[in-house]
Amino acid sequence: MKLSDFIIKEAIISELQASDRNGAIRELIESLARAGAVDPGDADALARAVIQRENQGSTGFGKGVAVPHVKQDRVKTMVGTIGRSSRGVDFAALDRAPVYTVVLLLSPSEDPDRHLEAMENVFRHLQRDNFRRFLRQSETVEQIVDLIEEADEMPAA
Amino acid sequence: MIKNRQGLHARPVMQFVDIANEYEAAISVRKGDQTVDGKSPMEMMLLEATQGTSLRLEAEGLDATEAVEALTGLIERGFDED
Numbered sequence: 036m037k038l039s040d041f042i043i044k045e046a047i048i049s050e051l052q053a054s055d056r057n058g059a060i061r062e063l064i065e066s067l068a069r070a071g072a073v074d075p076g077d078a079d080a081l082a083r084a085v086i087q088r089e090n091q092g093s094t095g096f097g098k099g100v101a102v103p104h105v106k107q108d109r110v111k112t113m114v115g116t117i118g119r120s121s122r123g124v125d126f127a128a129l130d131r132a133p134v135y136t137v138v139l140l141l142s143p144s145e146d147p148d149r150h151l152e153a154m155e156n157v158f159r160h161l162q163r164d165n166f167r168r169f170l171r172q173s174e175t176v177e178q179i180v181d182l183i184e185e186a187d188e189m190p191a192a
Numbered sequence: 193m194i195k196n197r198q199g200l201h202a203r204p205v206m207q208f209v210d211i212a213n214e215y216e217a218a219i220s221v222r223k224g225d226q227t228v229d230g231k232s233p234m235e236m237m238l239l240e241a242t243q244g245t246s247l248r249l250e251a252e253g254l255d256a257t258e259a260v261e262a263l264t265g266l267i268e269r270g271f272d273e274d
């Protein structure tokens with residue numbers, strides 16, 4: 036699986052307007068809806084579900100990245116996107132540090148294995164210092180898209 | 193052996209790492225020939241341990257036995273899911 040298989044490039048946000056966690060989640064889901072990857076009628080319910088999931092335990096795993104996600108029946112195909120914040124967003128991360136890169140993932144509930152595969156993929160790249168650093172420094176959507184495409188060309192482990 | 197249907201997804205990973213960090217012992221988790229640090233949530237996500245996956249826990253340190261018991265218990269209980 037590649038990042039491009041589920042990251043909707045048209046929905047990537049190079050500078051999140053929101054400075055708070057819930058706002059960032061809503062912004063990314065609305066962007067997915069505008070890109071046609073999410074039914075606009077579902078956007079609000081999905082945002083609430085992701086926020087509720089986040090309240091159960093932060094997906095801010097440290098090092099300035101967060102991976103908010105949810106598994107939901109209303110999601111038909113797995114979709115995700117990326118938001119970048121130069122100011123940083125408070126995700127109540129494990130290391131308490133602000134989050135500069137948010138990778139949002141929405142998965143159908145009936146395929147938990149594919150969800151895990153996508154999460155593995157995301158974390159494999161986020162583990163790399165360079166990937167995190169370049170993502171954080173990307174000022175345009177094109178730069179983020181280039182990074183994703185480069186990452187996809189790297190051999191898996 | 194991972195029993196819960198959702199596999200080792202983010203929430204169980206956090207449960208695991210939280211417990212692992214209560215112990216002094218160094219804890220490593222192995223799936224096939226892949227080994228990760230049981231105290232690192234990011235590394236644990238790389239295991240992609242779906243339902244039915246066998247994991248091997250190894251701990252080194254004074255409280256290693258207790259750590260392995262606690263973590264094995266958590267996995268065997270299916271992380272209290274399903």
